[in-house]
Amino acid sequence: MSAEASTLAMFDGELLPLEAVRLPLPNRGLQFNDGFFETLICAGGRVKWLPDHAARLQRAAAALHLDLPASLSTPAALGATLTRFAAASGVAGPVRLRLQLWRGGGGLYAPPTANAHWLLTAAPFTPHDALIAQASFATGIRTQFSPLSFCKGPYALHYVLAAQERQARGLDELLLLDAHGHVAEAVAAAVFWLKNGVLYTPSLESGCVAGIRRAHLLRVARAHGLPCQEGLFAAAELLTAEAAFTANVAGIRAVAQIESVLFAADHPLLADLRRWEAV
Structure with a gap:
């Protein structure tokens, strides 16, 4: 297990080396910021505050008129996807996960689809509770x-x-x-x-x-x-x-x-x- 950021990613459900990830173009996430992200902590084989993350994920997808992939669409499915990736990531100890979702397809402002792409990355989690002096x-x-x-x-x-x-x-x-x-x-x-x-x-x-x-x-x-x-x-x-x-x-x-x-x-x-x- 590594104390460095993972060299693996999960793209649309497929576990890949980071350097092998190829984001499709055109990319509405890059062009229009047509998406959102979640930052999550996985420790001891469980995702902290999973129901809250799942609820915000579902609410964000609804607000953007995006269809969530089945592997992210319920708290149980989301938790299974995240813990599987965290275990495979090679990161030692608690894991900080970033889940990025964006709309697929091209077009101009009017989107042609509600389908979403998603990308999971992982890095070691370090608690940050130091005093804010000023x-x-x-x-x-x-x-x-x-x-x-x-x-x-x-x-x-x-x-x-x-x-x-x-x-x-x-x-x-x-x-x-x-x-x-x-x-x-x-x-x-x-x-x-x-x-x-x-x-x-x-x-x-x-x-x-x-x-x-x-x-x-x-x-x-x-x-x-x-x-x-x-x-x-x-x-x-x-x-x-x-x-x-x-x-x-x-x-x-x-x-x-x-x-x-x-x-x-x-x-x-x-x-x-x-x-x-x-x-």
Whole structure:
């Protein structure tokens, strides 16, 4: 088993060496970004949060009017496909999988088919839960709510630009706002905060991605009686929080500072959330 990215891929159900993958042309994924992707973690022979991934996959396919291949169309089929590839990938330990889907065929904007191609790749998974020492609000890009903003891929260029701004400003994290100044998300993670015993997170109407870890944390918090509030919140409201953190499939990261405001990185409710979801 290897600690490097896998040299294998699965293309439309066929296991191939990466260098043998030949993407068909014309390619609507390249031409029009006519598709989406999922990032998943497979550990111990199981895919974490599989029902959530399957639900978002099905919702994204429906939104784009794509037919899912049978091997991806149900939670059971998706799980079997992913675990089979993870086992064959040669990656040691937990595996980070990327599943990319795009519409087949050519044409101009009006698509000629609902059939989808798909590609699976694998790399080692390393949890990412380090403290975010300094975060700030984005100035160069805003999120936009749409029928597709919940899934990953259609608005990928927004996050490329946000990551460039984060790097240019020397920040550990950048927080995106929507067009009306409401908090939306981080560059590649959901954002949460704690205040007066309540867990807050932006609603999907902010244009944020419907994050898998976001959904899981809200379920866990509610199951343990922690009040949760999803909504449209001004940046100033986040700055009054006791603690703030980001969450995605790679980990939960406490935020020490946003702009000039300090937060409690060791907040007891954040410790509770970490403990509850680890069960």
